[in-house]
Amino acid sequence: MTDGPAYDLVVRGGSVVDGSGAEPRRADVAVSGGTVAAVGDLRDAAAAVELDATGTYVLPGFIDAHSHADALLADPRVQEAYLCQGVTTLVLGQDGLGFAPTDAAAAGYVSRYFAAVDGPAPAGFAGGGTVDVLLRSYDGAGALNAALLVPAGSVRYAVVGPAARPATATEVDRMAGLVADGLVEGAVGVSTGLDYVPGVFADASELAAVCAPAAAVGGVYVSHLRGYSAARIEHSLAEAAQIGRASGVAVHVSHLHGRAAVVEPALERMVREVEHGVSFDSYPYLRGSSILAMLLLPPDLQQGGLEATLDRLADPTVRHRLRSEVLPANGYVPSIRLSFLRAPELAWAEGMGLEQAARAAASDLTDFVCDALVACELAVGCVFENGPDRTEEDLRQLLRSPLHLASSDAIFLGSAPHPRGWGSFARLLARHVGGLGDWTWGAAAWHLSGHAAERFQLGRRGRVEPGAVADLAVLDPAAVTDRATYESPREPATGVRHVLVAGVPVVEHGRLTVARPGRGIRRSQRLDR
Structure with a gap:
């Protein structure tokens, strides 16, 4: 039994990196009432809970x-x-x-x-x-x-x-x-x-x-x-x-x-x-990640709200503009990989490159982009090269x-x-x-x-x-260390x-x-x- 002060919890045996920019130093950390109560040599302190931090850093x-x-x-x-x-x-x-x-x-x-x-x-x-x-x-x-x-x-x-x-x-x-x-x-x-x-x-x-x-x-x-x-x-x-x-x-x-x-x-x-x-x-x-509409649609096509945008994407004149002017000049297109499509019938395309998915759908790129955005009501996410x-x-x-x-x-x-x-x-x-x-x-x-x-x-x-x-x-x-990769992104x-x-x-x-x-x-x- 120790004769020192009693705390709710003590983290023992680690080295503290305190967040100020100072380098690690050997210290125990005591906690009471949700706050740090003491930092230092607490070998004589008692606590209801003790966590072993031997060989670790406490940050x-x-x-x-x-x-x-x-x-x-x-x-x-x-x-x-x-x-x-x-x-x-x-x-x-x-x-x-x-x-x-x-x-x-x-x-x-x-x-x-x-x-x-x-x-x-x-x-x-x-x-x-x-x-x-x-x-x-x-x-x-x-x-x-x-x-x-x-x-x-x-x-x-x-x-x-x-x-x-x-x-x-x-x-x-x-x-x-x-x-x-x-x-x-x-x-x-x-x-x-x-x-x-x-x-x-x-x-x-x-x-x-x-x-x-x-x-x-x-x-x-x-x-x-x-x-x-x-x-x-x-x-x-x-x-x-x-x-x-x-x-x-x-x-x-x-x-x-x-x-x-x-x-x-x-x-x-x-x-x-x-x-x-x-x-x-x-x-x-x-690489970055965002919504496909932000990467590919000019702002003027998104005026007036979601319904107006979706109506434009069904317009052959708008599709012609996207096909002939907008998408050929967009440097993101080759690197885009689809990450999320809200429409269940398009979930098969998640994880595929945008151009790859268009081919798999037997569609040209512009029609696939517009059809997917309409089907998902713009809720299409993607991963892409930042530049x-x-x-x-x-x-x-x-x-x-x-x-x-x-x-x-x-x-x-x-x-x-x-x-x-x-x-x-x-x-x-x-x-x-x-x-x-x-x-x-x-x-x-x-x-x-x-x-x-x-x-x-x-x-x-x-x-x-x-x-x-x-x-x-x-x-x-x-x-x-991190274990998540682009191929297996959800690894903790x-x-x-x-x-x-x-x-x-x-x-x-x-x-x-x-x-x-x-x-x-x-x-x-x-x-x-």
């Missing part, structure tokens, strides 16, 4: 800065995918398209247009809902925490509808009011998806006005840029900086990729121009930037999804820490946790120190021994428990801890 639970698990947070397969990598918190409401705040029209639109990314609306949200209600629905839904961004595209649809025009001054005021309400209810910022409909129809001045409420509370503007191609990326980053300057908001760029020689100077300009800070996230793969001009070295150089946060951009739908949801964080550790040495372990804990907790105001997360929320990942640095990672969320074990000895301590996280001004 703050990882934070996915960009996830699409909005409607799937409680899905056991999603829980497994994340927890087996040591991820404990997700930032949702990405790409300007999410489920709160929405009315029935906006929720219905997102549920259809973005069905291949986010899936159907969460239970109770078919008619729309508020940020507060959605965050409360995440409390106790599973083991994972979730923070929310206010999706500006959803807000635009609720106010402006599908119209392809600038918003009026009155409409901008209404949108800003909805954003402000969402922030009061705990959202951590505002997101846009400027390659998606309806975000593609919003200009920089509209977006700056919509982001102003976030600036007022220290929130962040999170943007899927208006194009990531080599020809567009500098302009897209400059537009994000313009919005940051005009609104006074901090700017965060989603899933940034490109040639480092072009991107890094543009980021340096942004840092000089945006007063309240610049950051970006990325995932460690050269031939970017390399593994570009990816590695951007990872090393002090502006970087880790993300997965995970999409969990379909039989042939991108492996990034099952592998991003484990791959960063196995390949970019253990293999290539792009980060030290101290730097990794900052990129995978500490930086995101700070950027998104997630309270006392992202650290292993007294008073911090006890979201912890205990892993074997020599064994942690290995090497994570224990995971705690708010001090509750959700993974013990590599096995998931049945505990459900996850919660909807409010922006830190509203957190008690």
Whole structure:
């Protein structure tokens, strides 16, 4: 029997990587009341539960800065995918398209247009809902925490509808009011998806006005840029900086990729121009994943809403334009692999290349694309090469930037999804820490946790120190690795021994428990801890 203090739980025998950037140091970690109570030599401490961490590193639970698990947070397969990598918190409401705040029209639109990314609306949200209600629905839904961004595209649809025009001054005021309400209810910022409909129809001045409420509370503007191609990326980053300057908001760029020689100077300009800070996230793969409509359909074909788009795709004149002008000039086509098709009669095409599937259907490419989009009501997902001009070295150089946060951009739908949801964080550790040495372990804990907790105001997360929320990942640095591949994308990672969320074990000895301590996280001004 020990004579020292008594705690709820002690993690013994590991080395702590505390999330500040400091390198591993030998220490035990004690937890009481859901927070870290002590870090150090605790050999004399007593605890109701003890976890053996011999030979492991104890890190703050990882934070996915960009996830699409909005409607799937409680899905056991999603829980497994994340927890087996040591991820404990997700930032949702990405790409300007999410489920709160929405009315029935906006929720219905997102549920259809973005069905291949986010899936159907969460239970109770078919008619729309508020940020507060959605965050409360995440409390106790599973083991994972979730923070929310206010999706500006959803807000635009609720106010402006599908119209392809600038918003009026009155409409901008209404949108800003909805954003402000969402922030009061705990959202951590505002997101846009400027390659998606309806975000593609919003200009920089509209977006700056919509982001102003976030600036007022220290929130962040999170943007899927208006194009990531080599020809567009500098302009897209400059537009994000313009919005940051005009609104006074901090700017965060989603899933940034490109040639480092072009991107890094543009980021340096942004840092000089945006007063309240610049950051970006990325995932460690050269291929991306999205909806087929975004990659292949020009915005003018998507004006007026889903029904108008579907009607156009059945028009022979539109098909002639796609066949003769649009698709031959689209560089993505050869690399596209179908990941999800909502129509059951087309499920056979999941996992096939787009051109391969067209041949298998005895159809020409244009007719197959249009017929599939109509049959699925645009709910077609795909995996594709992000661009031939970017390399593994570009990816590695951007990872090393002090502006970087880790993300997965995970999409969990379909039989042939991108492996990034099952592998991003484990791959960063196995390949970019253990293999290539792009980060030290101290730097990794900052990129995978500490930086995101700070950027998104997630309270006392992202650290292993007294008073911090006890979201912890205990892993074997020599064994942690990703197993998901493009051929077998749903393989969970290995090497994570224990995971705690708010001090509750959700993974013990590599096995998931049945505990459900996850919660909807409010922006830190509203957190008690």
